[in-house]
Amino acid sequence: MTDERASVPPAGDSVAPAFYAVGTGGWRDWWLLLHPPYTAWHLSYIVVGACLAPYVNTTRLLATLLAFFFAVGIAAHALDELNGRPLRTQLRSGYLVAATVIGLAAAVALGAVGVTKTGWVLVPFIVVGPLIVVAYNAELFGGVVHNDAGFAAGWGAFPVLTAYVAQTKTLALAPVLAALGAFGLSVAQRRLSMPARALRRRTEHVEGTVTTSSGEVHAIDRRYLLAPLEGALRALAWATVLFATALAVARLT
Numbered sequence: 001m002t003d004e005r006a007s008v009p010p011a012g013d014s015v016a017p018a019f020y021a022v023g024t025g026g027w028r029d030w031w032l033l034l035h036p037p038y039t040a041w042h043l044s045y046i047v048v049g050a051c052l053a054p055y056v057n058t059t060r061l062l063a064t065l066l067a068f069f070f071a072v073g074i075a076a077h078a079l080d081e082l083n084g085r086p087l088r089t090q091l092r093s094g095y096l097v098a099a100t101v102i103g104l105a106a107a108v109a110l111g112a113v114g115v116t117k118t119g120w121v122l123v124p125f126i127v128v129g130p131l132i133v134v135a136y137n138a139e140l141f142g143g144v145v146h147n148d149a150g151f152a153a154g155w156g157a158f159p160v161l162t163a164y165v166a167q168t169k170t171l172a173l174a175p176v177l178a179a180l181g182a183f184g185l186s187v188a189q190r191r192l193s194m195p196a197r198a199l200r201r202r203t204e205h206v207e208g209t210v211t212t213s214s215g216e217v218h219a220i221d222r223r224y225l226l227a228p229l230e231g232a233l234r235a236l237a238w239a240t241v242l243f244a245t246a247l248a249v250a251r252l253t
Contacts, residue, residue, distance in 0.1 A: 015200050015222065017087045019230045029089035033081055033099075037237040039073040041189070042155050044244035045182045049163030051247040052174045057167055058252060060117065064166050067110035068159055071133055075103025079137040086201060104130050114166055121169050125162045132158065148187050156186030189236065196229040 021032050046068055050061045078099035081087050111126035132154035135145040144150070157179035164175035199206070199222055208220035218224070 017201055018197075019226075019234070024088070025090050029087075029091050032087055033077050033089060033091065034073055035077055037234065038189070038193075039069070039077075041237045041240050042072055042159060043068055044240045045156060045159040046163040047244035047248050048178055048182070049160035049175055050167050051244075051251045052164055052172075052178060053167035055167070056251050060114065060166050061163070063110050063114060064163050067107040067114075068162075070103040070110070071107035071129055072155065072159075073103075075100045075107065075130075076133045076137050078103065079133065083138060086197070088201075104133065118166055118169050121165060122162075125158075125165065129158065129162070148190050151190050152183040152186035156182035156184075185236065185240065189233065192229050192233050192236075196226055196233065199226055199229075 018032060018035070020035070020037055022028050043065055046065050047061070050056055050064065078096045081089060081091065082093060082096045082100070108126055108130060111122060111129070115122050115126070132145070132150075135141060136150055136154055139146045145154075160175055160179040160182050161171065164178075165171060203222065206220060206222045206225060210218045210220060212218070
């Protein structure tokens with residue numbers, strides 16, 4: 001997710017808005033808009049939640065993944081880009097609006113199909129999901145949802161619980177504990193990504209030095225500050241995806 005508004009850097013600053021950016025214009029803007037590492041990370045929570053069920057229905061799992069991809073991977077990120085252009089894409093506002101509407105509509109439609117299979121227990125999740133997307137990314141209600149807790153609940157805990165209920169029609173202790181774990185990981189994600197994005201998108205110049213106890217002097221620049229933040233984010237994204245994949249392999253093969 002993105003959290004900086006009106007964050008276009010000064011002219012001449014060629015720093016990419018994200019470590020996974022591959023250029024600007026055309027398909028590259030759409031790739032950047034999808035935030036691939038983070039989208040994969042969040043979708044992994046769906047797999048975790050579903051695989052905690054006593055029996056995993058593959059069709060329901062795939063439908064839940066697709067619904068969250070539309071809602072989070074497409075709609076949420078398109079709405080976020082509309083709100084201040086933090087990624088500096090060249091995508092027309094009309095395209096972003098269409099992506100937001102189509103993404104949410106597709107997610108709700110998939111949820112409605114799920115109700116016919118799972119029952120009315122899914123309805124609260126279908127209602128709350130889009131509300132979280134809009135409230136967080138459009139910073140509604142004075143931004144009360146646009147914080148660590150709002151992000152962690154919406155993009156961490158909520159997918160785990162939704163996926164489990166879609167499989168079992170109920171809740172249990174295991175998915176609640178997993179949801180708390182996803183909540184904590186999402187808090188860590190946001191607290192790492194916020195300063196990293198500020199360095200990439202809102203910082204004009206970094207200067208300074210670090211002197212070690214042995215007298216060595218190391219220059220501080222943007223790359224020096226970004227390395228531990230984005231290194232940790234890459235590792236966490238890969239680790240979460242691999243963990244979810246391992247669960248899926250264990251339960252579905």
